[in-house]
Amino acid sequence: MSLTRKSAAELAALMASGEVSAVEVTQAHLDRVAEVDPKINAFLHVDAEAALEQARAIDARRAAGEELGPLAGVPIAHKDVFTTIDMPTTAGSRILEGWRPPYDATVTRRLREAGLVILGKTNLDEFAMGSSTENSAYFPTRNPWDLSRVPGGSSGGSSAAVAGYVTPLSTGTDTGGSIRQPAAVTGIVGMKPTYGGSSRYGLIAFASSLDTPGPFARNVLDAALLHEAFSGHDPLDSTSIDAPVPPVVEAARHPDVAGLRVGVVKEFAGEGYQQGVLNRFHDSVELLESLGAKVVEVSCPSFTTALPAYYLIAPSECSSNLARFDAMRYGLRVGDDGTRSAEEVMALTRAAGFGPEVKRRIMLGTYALSSGYYDAYYGQAQKVRTLIARDFEAAFQQVDVLISPTTPTTAFPIGERADDPMAMYLADLCTIPANLAGNAAISVPCGLADEDGLPVGLQIMAPVLGDDRCYRVGAAVEKAFESRWNGPLLKEAPAL
Amino acid sequence: MSAITRDEVAHLARLSRLALSDEELDHYATQLDVIIGSVARVSEVAAEDVPPSSHALPLTNVFRPDEVRPCLTPEQALSGAPAVEDQRFRVPRILGEEA
Numbered sequence: 001m002s003l004t005r006k007s008a009a010e011l012a013a014l015m016a017s018g019e020v021s022a023v024e025v026t027q028a029h030l031d032r033v034a035e036v037d038p039k040i041n042a043f044l045h046v047d048a049e050a051a052l053e054q055a056r057a058i059d060a061r062r063a064a065g066e067e068l069g070p071l072a073g074v075p076i077a078h079k080d081v082f083t084t085i086d087m088p089t090t091a092g093s094r095i096l097e098g099w100r101p102p103y104d105a106t107v108t109r110r111l112r113e114a115g116l117v118i119l120g121k122t123n124l125d126e127f128a129m130g131s132s133t134e135n136s137a138y139f140p141t142r143n144p145w146d147l148s149r150v151p152g153g154s155s156g157g158s159s160a161a162v163a164g165y166v167t168p169l170s171t172g173t174d175t176g177g178s179i180r181q182p183a184a185v186t187g188i189v190g191m192k193p194t195y196g197g198s199s200r201y202g203l204i205a206f207a208s209s210l211d212t213p214g215p216f217a218r219n220v221l222d223a224a225l226l227h228e229a230f231s232g233h234d235p236l237d238s239t240s241i242d243a244p245v246p247p248v249v250e251a252a253r254h255p256d257v258a259g260l261r262v263g264v265v266k267e268f269a270g271e272g273y274q275q276g277v278l279n280r281f282h283d284s285v286e287l288l289e290s291l292g293a294k295v296v297e298v299s300c301p302s303f304t305t306a307l308p309a310y311y312l313i314a315p316s317e318c319s320s321n322l323a324r325f326d327a328m329r330y331g332l333r334v335g336d337d338g339t340r341s342a343e344e345v346m347a348l349t350r351a352a353g354f355g356p357e358v359k360r361r362i363m364l365g366t367y368a369l370s371s372g373y374y375d376a377y378y379g380q381a382q383k384v385r386t387l388i389a390r391d392f393e394a395a396f397q398q399v400d401v402l403i404s405p406t407t408p409t410t411a412f413p414i415g416e417r418a419d420d421p422m423a424m425y426l427a428d429l430c431t432i433p434a435n436l437a438g439n440a441a442i443s444v445p446c447g448l449a450d451e452d453g454l455p456v457g458l459q460i461m462a463p464v465l466g467d468d469r470c471y472r473v474g475a476a477v478e479k480a481f482e483s484r485w486n487g488p489l490l491k492e493a494p495a496l
Numbered sequence: 497m498s499a500i501t502r503d504e505v506a507h508l509a510r511l512s513r514l515a516l517s518d519e520e521l522d523h524y525a526t527q528l529d530v531i532i533g534s535v536a537r538v539s540e541v542a543a544e545d546v547p548p549s550s551h552a553l554p555l556t557n558v559f560r561p562d563e564v565r566p567c568l569t570p571e572q573a574l575s576g577a578p579a580v581e582d583q584r585f586r587v588p589r590i591l592g593e594e595a
Contacts, residue, residue: 099576100576101576102568102572102573102575103568195552195553196553196555209550209551209552210552238557238558239551239555305537305538308535308536308537308538309535309538311534312535312538319512323513326513328578328585329585330576330577330578331576332578333578336588338588340588341589342588342589344515345588347510347513347515348515350512350513350514350515351515351516359514359520359524360524360527360528360531362512362514363505363508363514363524363528364528364532366508366511367500367504367508367528367532370508376539377536377538379548380538380539380541380543381538382548382549382550383541383543383546383549384538384541384543385548385549385552386546386547387543387546389552421527422530435552436552437552438552438553439552464552464553
């Protein structure tokens, strides 16, 4: 079997036993990048030589008898919103084109220290704002299942790269669903850790109270291994939780749901949901029952206003965070002809450097925070946020995890929603509550929709710091489905 | 009635430091009107007695000892600057000619 078909855990074992070298593993994936990336456009930046150099260093350390981490030598691709000292970091925006950060993000640094080999940086919706990766200032990424469709977003480069067997692992960020939604529509696993469980240091900020780094992988165990490798308290992030990382790898190795109480979120069904998505969700409910879980329906009435609350809170925070792009200290500067004022240069630069969705959200946030509108919009949205957290609290009194479809529909065609922001926002309908309340939530594949043969994701939500429950249930669902399917869902994807 | 007028969008663009063309203002006015009309749904939630949440987790300020630690060198800090002069960021004029 080709090295690019292997999981991260399998690759790590092959390298640990000396059957293959990190250089061989890296070269196989670089060859796959060259073969497949022209079709899917997952990468904004690839550095083959740097990757091979990292791989050679791992091989040398192993040869010297050094004890290496469980993922040493395994390739990874980073969403281009994590700073990397040795590669450009653009956030998918023209305003940062060619920028080389002077420091590494904590996620980047920890994974370097764990010995993972960075293949490159993946495409995203500009500043992680979007659900399709069409908002990238550079080019859209394509879904490996159907090249005419989106790979989800905002972390669409990372989902496409993993689903296309270009890398076994990638990083993403999830502010309103930007890991779980792309994972669902490309048939892979994507996890949003508990807010504060993974460091935001060196992550280019979109909405600071929501942004959460997390892993993509082709199976639940690989996602857990990556989750564990970059998580844990970071003094450089003031909202980092100073508590042990939940036992996610242990949980992924114990796929047992017997006696577990599972709640089906009543509000996430009905109008706007594709029938094939609902069918696969019902299969998942039956599967969990057959595995011994106790499934009950749970009502979370505030979840129906999560979407409008999110589209006030996230743009408000973004309008403040993106004020730092002022054309003064780094990034693009336009119109500095010696006569214009700093303010004029700033406005010209931001108009030239930001794309339409970023401009929309900055203005929407500025509006929601304006005096006269603040109480009605931002203030009210913050109250809804409290109600959503209360709904979660009440639900977790009755059940151990909540489940729903990850997305209302399968991957939509490129261009279909590009000019209709509200239609695009609906892609995040089911994922947003966990962001607003800070909960852990994962998406795992649960089959193909009847209408279009495209992958569907099952979302499993757990309480704050209950990340391990997502992995335990996810692993159980994965194991049972894969025995039914005679292998992973991805084997149904067309060859690239 | 529209939720937001074109003049209001022009004002938002100024506050946001975005030099938008007339055409862009028309375009965004239409889109923002739809979006604001939709998100206004939050006002239908009865939440008078509900405290607002700015964050998901109850976090308070985090402090560290006030000690000197390594930081970026001037060269590193200036490495991405659009214009540099005498080890400083060179910026367009901030004050008017008269000042």
